[in-house]
Amino acid sequence: MIDWVASDIKFLPGVGPQRAAVLNKELDIYTQHDLLYYFPYKYVDRSRIYSIRELDGTMPYIQLKGQILSFEEAGEGRQRRLIAHFSDGTGVVDLVWFQGIKYLLGKYKIRQEYIVFGRPAMFNGRVNIAHPDIDLATDVQMSSMGLQPYYNTTEKMKRSFLNSQMIVKLMNNVIKQIKEPLPETLSPAIVSEYHLMSLTDALLNIHFPGNAELLRKAQYRLKFEELFYVQLNILRYARDRQRKYRGYVFSRVGDIFNTFYARNLPFQLTSAQKRVLKEIRRDVGSGRQMNRLLQGDVGSGKTLVALMSMLIALDNGYQACMMAPTEILANQHYETIRELLCGMDVRVELLTGSIKGKRREGILQGLLSGDVQILIGTHAVIEDTVNFASLGLVVIDEQHRFGVAQRARLWTKNVQPPHVLVMTATPIPRTLAMTLYGDLDVSVIDELPPGRKPIATLHQFDNNRASLYRSVRKQIAEGRQVYIVYPLIKESEKIDLKNLEEGYLHVCEAFPDCTVCKVHGQMKPAEKDEQMQRFVSGEAQIMVATTVIEVGVNVPNASVMIIENAERFGLSQLHQLRGRVGRGADQSYCILVTGYKLSEDTRKRIEIMVRTNDGFEIAEADLKLRGPGDLEGTQQSGVAFDLKIADIVRDGQLLQYVRGVAQQLVDADPNGVDPENEIVWKQLQALCKTNVNWAAIS
Ligand code: ADP
Ligand code: MG
Secondary structure, three states: OOHHHHOEHHHOOOOHHHHHHHHHHHHOOOEHHHHHOOOOOEEEEOOOOEOHHHOOOOOOOEEEEEEEEEEEEEOOHHHOEEEEEEEOOOOEEEEEEOOOHHHHHHHOOOOOOEEEEEOEEEEOOEEEEEOOEEEEHHHOOHHHOOEEEEOOOOHHHHHOOOOHHHHHHHHHHHHHOOOOOOOOOOOHHHHHHOOOOOHHHHHHHHHOOOOHHHHHHHHHHHHHHHHHHHHHHHHHHHHHHHHHOEOOOOOOOOHHHHHHHHHHOOOOOOHHHHHHHHHHHHHHHOOEOOEEEEEEOOOOOHHHHHHHHHHHHHHOOOEEEEEOOOHHHHHHHHHHHHHHOOOOOOOEEEEOOOOOHHHHHHHHHHHHHOOOOEEEEOHHHHOOOOOOOOEEEEEEEOHHHOOHHHHHHHHHHOOOOOEEEEEEOOOOOHHHHHHHOOOOEEEEEOOOOOOOOOOEEEEEEHHHHHHHHHHHHHHHHOOOEEEEEOOOOOOOOHHHHHHHHHHHHHHHHHOOOOOEEEEOOOOOHHHHHHHHHHHHOOOOOEEEEOHHHOOOOOOOOEEEEEEOOHHHOOHHHHHHHHOOOOOOOOOOEEEEEEOOOOOHHHHHHHHHHHHOOOHHHHHHHHHHHHOHHHOOOOHHHOOOOOOOOOOOOOOHHHHHHHHHHHHHHHHHOOOOOOHHHHHHHHHHHHHHHHOHHHHHOO
16 A cells, blocks of 8 residues: 555645544545545536526536626525526526525625536526536636536535535645556456456546546446445355355155145235245255345235245244234234144244243243244244244244344254245335345245235325215225324324324214224333224224334225325335235225425325335335435345445446356355455455444454
């Protein structure tokens, strides 16, 4: 390593201790090397100056050269804004700011030559540019015309005059010191085989592109590298795990499975269910420990796949266990599975927190002796007091309620870790699953059982309640049940609770002939279960609830899901809630109730919900709208990652390609000893050292 790269950022000309502290704090930049890896978020083509006459409001970022004719302050409250009427002699545009009016009035002068950058838009028939970047025309050197980098900065940075322009200057100072090529971070073989730009050229061009083509090549090289190391890390981890742990071999499909298949299976398996079962059988027969993530939209029939996998374990002399996130769900699985196994000689038991005393003792004994073959339960099943004779397979339903640590506890339940099947109805886009759960294999049930009517989703404004309630009454008269859901983002939010209570009273008044039950997160578990049970049993026709009902509950007779304040829910959450209906043979409805005024994002979410029932499409859209960091379930995955330049959504294809490259390397050099790959393994080590999240999974 050349010294200067590793040297403290405060020694870089233009920085000093005070700005260094801001860079440390705001951007995690400590060295000049860190700064070099702080990439621009956009580039503006400054090779051309447009004239105002040409603008039509459909263009991307452009630049203009001209003068401010006059200022105008307009609007009240949040609409308050400063308008500068700007002209280049061919026409006038409005430059608009909603913040910092006083500061701006002091800074910009009338009748000065300025260069203005921004994205033109049409408003009331006039072209305007909101929050443009403005430079004195004399400050913009002709030599710097070309693709100009723009860097994200924070408010705190701006207060220390660390705006984008300043970062450009600092970057220049760093780059001036590059006299000889920086050490490569990919092997020569990879660089040449995949026609990658050298690291040094890539870094130079990512900050100061020679031209658009060089920029594209620089971006490709840096994205390639970033995704390559993420994948290499995951694949290496998976390989180590396979070496360390042998898996129990379920070599045969025997009497229990076959009897079930021939006599008890109430319907034909869908081809997706068959395919997934094959994948599972291959895993458990391979001698490797299975770690499989089974994704399937709500109602796609995951429980049956889980059951049949458990039967294979039984056929090979092992026990199986299934964990659900709530007592209600565990109960439901228990009932369903007992019913499915009716008449067969298989001992199934339920273990939850409320099963105590003699009954609990009996179950624990049965597990130790091997008499209990299938155990279904909540977290209670991973308590230390629960021990098995020979646990071979664990199924975890609705994975995102289980943390990595809890999963790990399961592994100690037998001499070798049992096979693990994790099921989730929160579909994670394939590309993301690959990055997050690279060590899990992924199966997908992408087909619903036949005969399901797609749920009809409607959007209604909340002033249209009368007609909404009329349709609900009709459904109830036909014997159906109805969910009404209120948002409760945090269990502690008092306002939400008030909304729910008011909603409940309101519903009781509007439906005097109905029994209404109520469930929310601040209730005691026992009380909650009791209320749920009233709905499950059919005693209550309407359930007023918060999102606590989101996961897994199966009431086939419920045909209407009303979501109040739907604007406050994320897409995945809306889809999960919708999945509570549409489980029976009748036409089901999901009604999204919102206020009249909706933001652009909300409008998009609602539009997607109304248009499609496809969980994967929704997950992709969710990812695009919110970014991967927010995606449900990723927080607890334990494989958080931080990408500097690649984008999981946009670069999904490259990700898959690069995974192949990484796989090849791991296969060809499983022990990491080939001198040709020395650079690669060293770089991976260095990355793991500096990146907490990366180290955490290894
Ligand atoms: P989820 O994937 O949401 O857990 P479930 O396993 O609860 O879905 O299945 C939903 C419903 O579909 C259940 O009532 C189940 O009996 C039924 N089902 C499952 N597989 C099939 C199939 N192949 N054909 C018809 N119905 C099925
Ligand atoms: Mg389920």
